[in-house]
Amino acid sequence: MAGGGGALEIPERQKRGKIVRRKKKKRIGFRIDLTPLVDITFLLLTFFMFTTTMLKPQIMEMRIPPEMYAKVEVRASELLTLMLTADNKLYWYKGIADANNKPQEIPISKLRALAIEKNLEPMVKNRLITVLKISPEANYARVVEILDELNQAEIPITEAIAKEVDEKGEPVKRQRKFTIAPLTEEDLKLIEGEVK
Amino acid sequence: MGFVIDLTPLVDITFLLLTFLMFTAKFKSEAEAEKQFTIRRPQVSPDTTKLPERDLAIINIAIDEKNPTDTGYYYGLTNVKDLQQVYQLVPEIPADFYNKALIKVDTVTLGKLIRATLSVRSSTRFAIDADRRVRFKWVEDAMNIMRRNRAFVFNFVTDKKRPGETEKTEKK
Numbered sequence: 001m002a003g004g005g006g007a008l009e010i011p012e013r014q015k016r017g018k019i020v021r022r023k024k025k026k027r028i029g030f031r032i033d034l035t036p037l038v039d040i041t042f043l044l045l046t047f048f049m050f051t052t053t054m055l056k057p058q059i060m061e062m063r064i065p066p067e068m069y070a071k072v073e074v075r076a077s078e079l080l081t082l083m084l085t086a087d088n089k090l091y092w093y094k095g096i097a098d099a100n101n102k103p104q105e106i107p108i109s110k111l112r113a114l115a116i117e118k119n120l121e122p123m124v125k126n127r128l129i130t131v132l133k134i135s136p137e138a139n140y141a142r143v144v145e146i147l148d149e150l151n152q153a154e155i156p157i158t159e160a161i162a163k164e165v166d167e168k169g170e171p172v173k174r175q176r177k178f179t180i181a182p183l184t185e186e187d188l189k190l191i192e193g194e195v196k
Numbered sequence: 197m198g199f200v201i202d203l204t205p206l207v208d209i210t211f212l213l214l215t216f217l218m219f220t221a222k223f224k225s226e227a228e229a230e231k232q233f234t235i236r237r238p239q240v241s242p243d244t245t246k247l248p249e250r251d252l253a254i255i256n257i258a259i260d261e262k263n264p265t266d267t268g269y270y271y272g273l274t275n276v277k278d279l280q281q282v283y284q285l286v287p288e289i290p291a292d293f294y295n296k297a298l299i300k301v302d303t304v305t306l307g308k309l310i311r312a313t314l315s316v317r318s319s320t321r322f323a324i325d326a327d328r329r330v331r332f333k334w335v336e337d338a339m340n341i342m343r344r345n346r347a348f349v350f351n352f353v354t355d356k357k358r359p360g361e362t363e364k365t366e367k368k
Contacts, residue, residue, distance in 0.1 A: 034207070038203070038207055038210070041207070041210050041211060041214055042210060044218075045213055045214045045217070048217035048221060049217060051221070052217055052220070055355070056246055057237060057246075057325075057355055058240070058244075058245055058246055058247070058355070059245050059246065059247050059352065059354065060351060060354055061245065061349070061350075061351050062351065062352060063348060063349050064339060064342070064343050064348050064349075064350075066346070066348060067343060067344070084332075134332050134336070136333035137331055137332070137333065138331065138332045139328070139329070139332065140257075140328055140329070140330045140331065140332050140334070140335050141238040141328035141329070142332075143332050143335070144238035144328070144354060145238065147240075148241055148354075152241055
């Protein structure tokens with residue numbers, strides 16, 4: 001091995017020496033072969049591009065009050081009740097439901113307009129309490145859809161309310177009152193009365 | 197002897213994209229990696245509030261793909277250090293579950309886990325990540341358990357509504 005190598009070295013050195021001398025005259029800069037670097041870069045790039053998910057989950061914040069046993073009295077006229085039944089139908093009524101004020105069915109697509117309209121009625125402006133009564137059998141996606149519609153309705157409501165000015169000359173702040181309650185047998189009877 | 201194309205701009209852009217993707221890429225949390233199920237989240241209007249990554253406790257309500265009647269609660273914590281302490285506070289959890297970041301729980305254990313989580317780190321944020329096909333009862337029960345254990349603020353994990361996918365939620 002060593003002998004063979006040595007025998008080969010002599011002519012190579014001569015050759016190399018010549019090349020180096022020639023190059024020394026002409027060389028301005030030098031070149032590095034970037035091909036492997038670019039190969040790896042492309043590989044990594046494709047990997048990251050295929051594995052990245054741009055769609056990230058978002059959140060809907062909820063605040064629930066601590067358990068309270070004290071009864072709070074509210075005016076019936078300031079209540080907007082929404083009821084989601086087991087078959088995912090949505091009903092609404094304002095105040096107290098009776099023969100003249102029956103729960104009406106409403107498609108979710110019209111809920112936003114309803115919430116805006118009812119919240120901005122002059123008599124109950126900024127005081128309306130929205131109660132969402134949900135059947136335990138209802139679909140979770142439906143519930144979130146309703147919450148989303150109500151959240152979206154808050155934007156124009158807050159805007160409209162902020163146009164008014166209080167005694168100090170500052171824009172009125174929106175006070176949102178919202179609660180979730182279970183759907184009771186009595187509520188179902190109200191709805192059945194409407195269906196009949 | 198052939199021709200040469202200047203690849204410099206191409207390589208520039210490639211490096212730029214590569215660095216961008218490398219810096220924005222995030223590894224899955226252990227709880228997420230241990231998920232044996234896929235959750236189809238409810239879809240809502242686009243929002244800028246994103247799921248926090250640190251000190252997050254997630255209650256998954258998932259439907260078993262193989263057995264659709266088998267819905268269950270899964271509890272996971274993104275903070276692995278806290279997780280060990282939390283597990284030790286809950287005697288219901290066997291020791292061989294300590295290395296898991298996501299465990300299937302019943303309602304009693306869920307309540308104890310929530311309480312233990314809050315006692316270990318009170319700033320932990322809670323999220324309910326439920327499948328959109330589940331009945332509301334599951335979510336309601338989870339909310340009541342959280343209320344009883346003094347976790348009053350939490351988040352529903354949702355996905356951005358994409359056009360053309362609006363009617364899929366009709367399924368029960």
